[in-house]
Amino acid sequence: NAGVTQTPKFQVLKTGQSMTLQCAQDMNHEYMSWYRQDPGMGLRLIHYSVGAGITDQGEVPNGYNVSRSTTEDFPLRLLSAAPSQTSVYFCASSYSSGGTEQYFGPGTRLTVT
Amino acid sequence: QKEVEQDPGPLSVPEGAIVSLNCTYSNSAFQYFMWYRQYSRKGPELLMYTYSSGNKEDGRFTAQVDKSSKYISLFIRDSQPSDSATYLCAMMTTDSWGKFQFGAGTQVVVTP
Numbered sequence: 001n002a003g004v005t006q007t008p009k010f011q012v013l014k015t016g017q018s019m020t021l022q023c024a025q026d027m028n029h030e031y032m033s034w035y036r037q038d039p040g041m042g043l044r045l046i047h048y049s050v051g052a053g054i055t056d057q058g059e060v061p062n063g064y065n066v067s068r069s070t071t072e073d074f075p076l077r078l079l080s081a082a083p084s085q086t087s088v089y090f091c092a093s094s095y096s097s098g099g100t101e102q103y104f105g106p107g108t109r110l111t112v113t
Numbered sequence: 114q115k116e117v118e119q120d121p122g123p124l125s126v127p128e129g130a131i132v133s134l135n136c137t138y139s140n141s142a143f144q145y146f147m148w149y150r151q152y153s154r155k156g157p158e159l160l161m162y163t164y165s166s167g168n169k170e171d172g173r174f175t176a177q178v179d180k181s182s183k184y185i186s187l188f189i190r191d192s193q194p195s196d197s198a199t200y201l202c203a204m205m206t207t208d209s210w211g212k213f214q215f216g217a218g219t220q221v222v223v224t225p
Contacts, residue, residue, distance in 0.1 A: 043215040104156030
């Protein structure tokens with residue numbers, strides 16, 4: 001199993017550009033989520049999904065969109081990048097039923113200039 | 114004020130010492146308590162998870178939850194240089210399943 005994979009590993013965007021961060025898992029996990037990690041702030045939940053076709057907002061959803069058309073994939077879209085979205089983005093997945101063990105991907109380092 | 118507070122450190126200890134980490138929280142509805150380890154430039158990995166209160170031990174790691182004080186702890190015995198990492202606590206309520214609240218993380222450095 002590859003676990004949770006994320007692409008790209010690094011990305012530089014200009015303000016106003018849009019892009020999609022890809023996340024995929026091959027563990028048949030129902031639950032998937034996106035976090036951003038900033039110095040001194042820990043991990044903050046952006047959006048999450050409890051199954052295909054179901055998504056919900058986390059703590060910091062503004063400026064981001066998600067969709068979940070398959071169990072395996074959970075892309076995160078930045079609609080119009082801003083410098084405040086410079087961060088490291090992590091995708092995670094877990095089993096839905098009592099799934100407290102989240103498996104994290106390696107992260108995407110995004111810089112918005 | 115953040116719901117979960119964690120001292121960012123760094124916490125430097127000599128090899129073989131006990132590492133003591135803790136988090137405080139303000140939401141009394143938290144029932145699931147987790148500790149993650151994150152190596153530099155890697156994703157976090159789950160170390161321990163506790164439901165409700167009490168202690169849990171796994172090898173050199175012990176997790177404690179004191180709900181009356183809204184305080185959780187992680188102890189690492191016989192620390193090794195390979196334990197050098199950032200340790201994050203995370204919490205969740207039962208009626209907001211999936212909405213994990215993380216602490217900021219404590220950086221630990223174990224010196225040989």
